[in-house]
Amino acid sequence: MTPNEKSKVLSEALPYIKKFFGKTIVIKFGGNAMIDKKLKQSFAKDVVLLKLVGMNPVVIHGGGPQINKSLNQSGKKPVFQEGIRVTDEETMAIVVNVLDDVNKEIVKLIKENGGDANSYSNNKKLKIIKVRKLQAQEASNDLGYVGEIIDIDSSFMEHLKDNGIIPIIAPIGIGSDNKTYNINADVVASKFAEILNAEKLVLMTNTQGVLDKKNNLITGLIPSEIKKLINDGIISDGMLPKINSAVHAAKHKVNTVHIIDGRVEHALLLEILTDQGVGTLIKDQ
Numbered sequence: 001m002t003p004n005e006k007s008k009v010l011s012e013a014l015p016y017i018k019k020f021f022g023k024t025i026v027i028k029f030g031g032n033a034m035i036d037k038k039l040k041q042s043f044a045k046d047v048v049l050l051k052l053v054g055m056n057p058v059v060i061h062g063g064g065p066q067i068n069k070s071l072n073q074s075g076k077k078p079v080f081q082e083g084i085r086v087t088d089e090e091t092m093a094i095v096v097n098v099l100d101d102v103n104k105e106i107v108k109l110i111k112e113n114g115g116d117a118n119s120y121s122n123n124k125k126l127k128i129i130k131v132r133k134l135q136a137q138e139a140s141n142d143l144g145y146v147g148e149i150i151d152i153d154s155s156f157m158e159h160l161k162d163n164g165i166i167p168i169i170a171p172i173g174i175g176s177d178n179k180t181y182n183i184n185a186d187v188v189a190s191k192f193a194e195i196l197n198a199e200k201l202v203l204m205t206n207t208q209g210v211l212d213k214k215n216n217l218i219t220g221l222i223p224s225e226i227k228k229l230i231n232d233g234i235i236s237d238g239m240l241p242k243i244n245s246a247v248h249a250a251k252h253k254v255n256t257v258h259i260i261d262g263r264v265e266h267a268l269l270l271e272i273l274t275d276q277g278v279g280t281l282i283k284d285q
Contacts, residue, residue: 117168186203200254210243
């Protein structure tokens with residue numbers, strides 16, 4: 001990149017830095033970006049930069065690829081219904097261990113890149129996310145230890161914001177039975193964006209964003225258009241929880257929701273600090 005190109009990038013970013021100064025940006029970190037070493041470093045650098053220029057990033061992470069790998073190593077086949085992981089007791093134990101490792105790795109990466117971060121993976125102890133058992137749409141299906149969020153205790157957030165600390169949150173909830181429940185990370189991110197009155201929710205995925213029937217990127221959507229895409233079967237499977245989470249956030253006063261390609265280096269900065277962006281923008285109207 002030439003000096004002129006660098007100065008153009010910086011000047012393009014300046015209005016966005018000013019616009020989003022002091023604003024909360026909730027980021028769901030997942031997909032290939034979590035297993036590719038270069039992409040992990042790029043993500044950590046992006047989050048640290050957002051914090052240093054005055055934004056308040058909140059990171060919710062998944063762990064699907066790592067969980068699937070651990071399940072396969074233990075001889076268990078990953079099972080999904082309605083885009084949601086079926087989680088029996090043995091699977092739940094694996095989920096907890098994997099997400100704890102993932103969480104601590106993200107914290108380490110952020111600290112290595114000049115930021116400060118706290119780990120929030122042991123929700124059985126902290127009781128940040130309270131859940132009830134999620135019932136499948138088909139009554140005959142049992143999703144196991146999968147939680148539906150009923151409450152989030154965000155009281156710890158203000159202290160972190162005031163002290164320049166980035167929270168890294170695992171999608172694990174606690175039920176009234178004191179058992180741990182797996183929660184879709186997109187759903188957790190959407191709910192945090194709602195209760196924190198976030199300016200933006202960014203969901204990172206393994207595709208360019210939402211694609212049409214010809215596999216072309218759809219750069220912008222509103223809920224009525226999304227409903228048609230679901231009815232037509234164009235949005236299905238693992239994209240369903242993601243898109244439903246995006247719509248929920250958009251309808252609950254999160255200004256903009258972005259589904260972006262986590263396979264692109266520095267996708268986060270490109271989406272937040274440039275004119276072009278790298279995914280699908282979802283707004284309430």
